[in-house]
Amino acid sequence: MWRRRLGALLLRSPPSSSSTAASSCQHRRRHLLPSEEPLAVNRLARLFTSQAGSDGGNSQKPFIAFVLGGPGSGKGTQCTKIASDFGFAHLSAGDLLRHEIASGSEKGELILDTIKEGRIVPSEITVELIRKAMETSNANKVLIDGFPRCEENRIAFERIVGREPDVVVFFDCPEDEMVKRLLGRNQGRVDDNIETIKKRLKVFESLNIPVIDYYSSRGKVRKINATGTADEIFDAVHKLFSSLRF
Numbered sequence: 001m002w003r004r005r006l007g008a009l010l011l012r013s014p015p016s017s018s019s020t021a022a023s024s025c026q027h028r029r030r031h032l033l034p035s036e037e038p039l040a041v042n043r044l045a046r047l048f049t050s051q052a053g054s055d056g057g058n059s060q061k062p063f064i065a066f067v068l069g070g071p072g073s074g075k076g077t078q079c080t081k082i083a084s085d086f087g088f089a090h091l092s093a094g095d096l097l098r099h100e101i102a103s104g105s106e107k108g109e110l111i112l113d114t115i116k117e118g119r120i121v122p123s124e125i126t127v128e129l130i131r132k133a134m135e136t137s138n139a140n141k142v143l144i145d146g147f148p149r150c151e152e153n154r155i156a157f158e159r160i161v162g163r164e165p166d167v168v169v170f171f172d173c174p175e176d177e178m179v180k181r182l183l184g185r186n187q188g189r190v191d192d193n194i195e196t197i198k199k200r201l202k203v204f205e206s207l208n209i210p211v212i213d214y215y216s217s218r219g220k221v222r223k224i225n226a227t228g229t230a231d232e233i234f235d236a237v238h239k240l241f242s243s244l245r246f
């Protein structure tokens with residue numbers, strides 16, 4: 001029901017794109033799980049286990065909202081507003097990955113190549129960046145923007161953290177609107193060009209929609225109509241967050 005037809009512009013994309021992305025996600029799953037343990041598990045256990053009064057900071061399990069939607073659906077724009085009005089820490093998986101590229105680290109090159117191709121970065125890299133950012137922020141309410149992007153991302157996070165998100169906000173936007181927004185974003189991003197956008201939309205359909213379906217079946221998804229102005233959309237978002245208990 002969430003699948004949308006893209007305009008003629010996107011109908012001619014090469015059939016290999018989604019299978020490449022899918023195999024990347026699947027491929028990494030084979031390597032991921034053994035290598036995550038036990039170090040990361042122990043660190044995350046400390047982060048997420050209630051230790052009232054013992055750590056001098058936030059001692060509660062943080063409230064976690066995953067924020068999903070296609071590329072250009074307005075996740076980042078809405079997260080900024082939620083953070084400002086509701087006091088959430090805003091952790092953008094894409095920003096964390098771009099920061100890693102900018103740092104010149106060894107992983108940066110792989111991340112850059114992957115993002116240019118519109119594919120998904122190996123989950124162990126992304127989850128580790130999110131884990132560190134959560135630890136640093138020490139926040140009790142966290143928006144995780146643009147994650148999990150595929151089942152491998154989801155499984156890696158839930159396995160390491162040992163829990164599910166409290167809520168999954170899904171910005172539902174027609175593809176032609178997302179394309180228009182991305183082409184006008186003008187932030188100098190290597191992936192905001194029509195070729196990469198086509199691939200990202202295919203990846204969203206083939207890998208991210210199943211994650212949304214999964215959380216939907218568990219009653220976690222709150223779908224927001226992401227058309228209209230940013231302020232109009234935020235009216236609905238504001239209502240939603242006002243109704244949540246965190």
Ligand SMILES: Nc1ncnc2c1ncn2[C@@H]1O[C@H](COP(=O)(O)OP(=O)(O)O)[C@@H](O)[C@H]1O
Nearest residue numbers: 071072073074075076077181184185228229230
């Ligand atoms: N409701 C909206 N209407 C028009 N443009 C929007 C809207 N929301 C966001 N934008 C613009 O669209 C582009 C993509 O938004 P962004 O928040 O970065 O989306 P995402 O994080 O989902 O890719 C940005 O240039 C942003 O300013």
Ligand SMILES: Nc1ccn([C@H]2C[C@H](O)[C@@H](COP(=O)(O)OP(=O)(O)O)O2)c(=O)n1
Nearest residue numbers: 070071072093094095119120121146147149
């Ligand atoms: N969980 C994630 C999030 C982003 N990435 C990569 C792949 C995505 O196309 C890029 C950009 O992600 P970002 O969330 O910033 O993109 P949008 O806000 O949806 O336009 O980063 C990833 O590999 N895994």
Ligand SMILES: [Mg+2]
Nearest residue numbers: 075076094146
């Ligand atoms: Mg974004």
